[in-house]
Amino acid sequence: MRIIQISDTHLSAGKPHFVRNWAPLRDWVAGQRPDLVIHTGDMTVNGADQEDDLSFCAARCAEIGPRVLVAPGNHDVGQPGSHQPIVAERLQRWQQHFGPDHWLHDIPGWRLLGLNAMLFASGHPAEAEQDAWLVHAMQTAGQRRIAWFMHLPLFLEHPDEPDTGYWTVKPEPRRRLLDLVRRHEVALVGAGHLHKAHDLVMDGTRYVWCPAGSFVVGPGMQEEMPGEKFLGAVSLELAPDRLDVSLVHLSQLAVLWIDDVVHEVYPKPASQAQRPPN
Numbered sequence: 061m062r063i064i065q066i067s068d069t070h071l072s073a074g075k076p077h078f079v080r081n082w083a084p085l086r087d088w089v090a091g092q093r094p095d096l097v098i099h100t101g102d103m104t105v106n107g108a109d110q111e112d113d114l115s116f117c118a119a120r121c122a123e124i125g126p127r128v129l130v131a132p133g134n135h136d137v138g139q140p141g142s143h144q145p146i147v148a149e150r151l152q153r154w155q156q157h158f159g160p161d162h163w164l165h166d167i168p169g170w171r172l173l174g175l176n177a178m179l180f181a182s183g184h185p186a187e188a189e190q191d192a193w194l195v196h197a198m199q200t201a202g203q204r205r206i207a208w209f210m211h212l213p214l215f216l217e218h219p220d221e222p223d224t225g226y227w228t229v230k231p232e233p234r235r236r237l238l239d240l241v242r243r244h245e246v247a248l249v250g251a252g253h254l255h256k257a258h259d260l261v262m263d264g265t266r267y268v269w270c271p272a273g274s275f276v277v278g279p280g281m282q283e284e285m286p287g288e289k290f291l292g293a294v295s296l297e298l299a300p301d302r303l304d305v306s307l308v309h310l311s312q313l314a315v316l317w318i319d320d321v322v323h324e325v326y327p328k329p330a331s332q333a334q335r336p337p338n
């Protein structure tokens with residue numbers, strides 16, 4: 061089965077700074093004739109607060125053709141500890157436009173699980189519900205191999221690294237999730253958020269960062285972080301006995317830098333210092 065993973069499109073009708081990259085990304089995806097498309101979040105510029113962004117992006121997803129499964133990002137549903145905390149209203153708004161924020165999709169030989177990474181360390185009741193659902197989904201996978209898709213990577217360089225702040229899942233939920241990864245021999249964890257491309261195998265699990273379809277981030281915000289800085293997608297071939305991963309650099313996307321427009325797209329909240337916009 062051919063799957064294309066895309067991520068971090070940051071689309072909005074009201075803030076159309078990155079919309080020019082949508083048509084070439086969509087057309088490339090369609091040309092690959094995938095069986096399934098998975099979007100790992102930050103689909104919107106600000107779906108967390110602007111419902112128009114969610115409806116605009118739902119319409120863009122419908123243009124792709126094959127089924128699109130989406131795992132939400134921080135700009136879609138909010139983020140714990142930010143000026144857009146996880147609250148029921150944001151989660152419900154997402155679900156109205158995109159369906160469940162976590163999902164299970166079985167294909168021959170594989171169980172694909174989409175997670176709402178923004179719930180981790182949120183303390184919202186939906187976090188415990190998703191945790192229980194995930195354990196059950198893992199326990200009932202049978203002989204299928206397992207792949208996870210979620211917005212945040214579990215870690216940057218090593219599972220035991222300290223809190224990375226904005227960039228990854230927090231250490232406490234990370235520990236619980238990595239216990240599941242090891243116990244059930246998860247084959248693939250596909251993430252987004254970093255706007256960088258990376259492919260790492262550790263203890264038999266393949267950790268892949270999907271490049272963004274919108275913009276890259278200047279060195280001032282991402283010094284000494286692994287991965288390659290380009291725009292593109294990930295091509296996956298999954299069969300019962302096979303996992304092929306290709307990071308795809310799409311030169312037809314314009315190399316846009318968030319640094320040039322961050323004051324317009326993500327103006328600093330009155331209550332906070334400027335933070336990275338990924």
Ligand SMILES: [Fe+2]
Pocket residue numbers: 102133134135211253254337338
């Ligand atoms: Fe993000």
Ligand SMILES: [Fe+2]
Pocket residue numbers: 068070101102133253254255272337338
């Ligand atoms: Fe992003």
